Amino acid sequence: MNTPRIAFIGGGNMAASLIGGLRAQGVPAEAIRASDPGTQKRQALTAEYGIATFSDNAEAVAEADMVVLAVKPQVMQDVCRDLATSLQPGQLIVSIAAGITCASLQAWLGEQPPRAIVRCMPNTPSLLRQGVSGLFANAQVSDTQRQQAEQLLSAVGLALWLEEERLIDAVTAVSGSGPAYYFLLMEAMTAAGERLGLPRDTAAQLTMHTALGAARMACESDVNAAELRRRVTSPNGTTEAAIKAFQAGGFESLVDQALNAAARRSAELAEQLGDRGC
Ligand SMILES: NC(=O)C1=CN([C@@H]2O[C@H](COP(=O)(O)OP(=O)(O)OC[C@H]3O[C@@H](n4cnc5c(N)ncnc54)[C@H](OP(=O)(O)O)[C@@H]3O)[C@@H](O)[C@H]2O)C=CC1
Numbered sequence: 001m002n003t004p005r006i007a008f009i010g011g012g013n014m015a016a017s018l019i020g021g022l023r024a025q026g027v028p029a030e031a032i033r034a035s036d037p038g039t040q041k042r043q044a045l046t047a048e049y050g051i052a053t054f055s056d057n058a059e060a061v062a063e064a065d066m067v068v069l070a071v072k073p074q075v076m077q078d079v080c081r082d083l084a085t086s087l088q089p090g091q092l093i094v095s096i097a098a099g100i101t102c103a104s105l106q107a108w109l110g111e112q113p114p115r116a117i118v119r120c121m122p123n124t125p126s127l128l129r130q131g132v133s134g135l136f137a138n139a140q141v142s143d144t145q146r147q148q149a150e151q152l153l154s155a156v157g158l159a160l161w162l163e164e165e166r167l168i169d170a171v172t173a174v175s176g177s178g179p180a181y182y183f184l185l186m187e188a189m190t191a192a193g194e195r196l197g198l199p200r201d202t203a204a205q206l207t208m209h210t211a212l213g214a215a216r217m218a219c220e221s222d223v224n225a226a227e228l229r230r231r232v233t234s235p236n237g238t239t240e241a242a243i244k245a246f247q248a249g250g251f252e253s254l255v256d257q258a259l260n261a262a263a264r265r266s267a268e269l270a271e272q273l274g275d276r277g278c
C-alpha cells in the first residue's frame, strides 16, 4: 500500500497524538498536513513533527487521500459545509468526533457525491500510543481505504472494526470515556488510602502502579479478568472483604448505569447536533 497523503482538520489533542503515532511509525512528514485556527498550535505541530500546517482548511485538503476531521462535535457542521466544495470525490473522510453520524457528515458535505466515510471513536491514551478505537466504515469505503483508516488508528493503539454504526455509542461508553472512569477510581482509592494513614503521594503511587500492573496482567494473560480476580482473592481474606463491600454497594449495577448514561448521551448528541433531514 502506498503511503496515503493525510490532511487533519483541527490540530488539537487527538490530532496531535495521531500525527505523533504516524510519524513514529515512519510515515514521512511530507505525507501529513494539518489545519487549525491557532498560530501556536500550527507552529508546535510543525516544530514537533515537521509537517506543513495551514490556517485554511481548503488548502490542507488539496491532494489528500484521507481527510481526518478532528474538530469538536459542535463545530463539525460548519467545518463540513465550508469544506464541501474543496473535497475531491475519491477522498476518504475519517471522523473522530463523538456523536456525529456518517449520515450527518454526508449531508453537511453535500448529498452528492456519496462520500467514503469512516467514523471512529479513539481515546486519550492514544497520546502514549496505548489507545484503543472502534471504527465503522460506510458502504462507500473501499478495502484499500479501510486499510488506510486502520493504519491511522493502529498508529496510536488497537483498532477494532464494528459492523454497525450504532455500536459507536457503546464504544464511546466503554473506551472513549473509559479512561475517566479509571481516573475516578484512582482518585477514590488514593483518597481512601490517605484516610487509612498513608502519605498522599504514597497512596497515589500505590494506586497508579496497581492500575498499571492490573491492566498489563489483564492484557497479557491468557485468562480473563474474573479468573485474575479470583487468584488475588484468598478465601476469607482481605480482597474478599473488599469485593463484598463493593458488591453490597451495587458496584456492578452502578457501572451498568454509568455506561448506559454515556451511551445515551452519545446518541443524544447525534440527535441534537445531527442533520435530521438526511
Ligand atoms: N478528548 C477525548 O477524550 C476524545 C475526543 N474525541 C473527539 O476528538 C475530537 C477532537 O477532540 P480534541 O482533540 O480533544 O479537541 P481539541 O479542542 O484539542 O482540538 C480541536 C481543534 O480544532 C480546532 N478548530 C476549531 N475550529 C476549527 C475549524 N473551523 N477548522 C479547523 N480547526 C478548528 C480547535 O481550535 P480552537 O481550540 O482554537 O477552537 C482545536 O485546536 C472531538 O470531536 C472529540 O469528540 C474522540 C475520542 C476521545
Ligand SMILES: O=C(O)[C@@H]1CCC=N1
Binding pocket: 098, 172, 176, 177
Ligand atoms: O466526553 C466526551 O464527550 C468525549 C468523547 C469521548 C471522550 N471524551
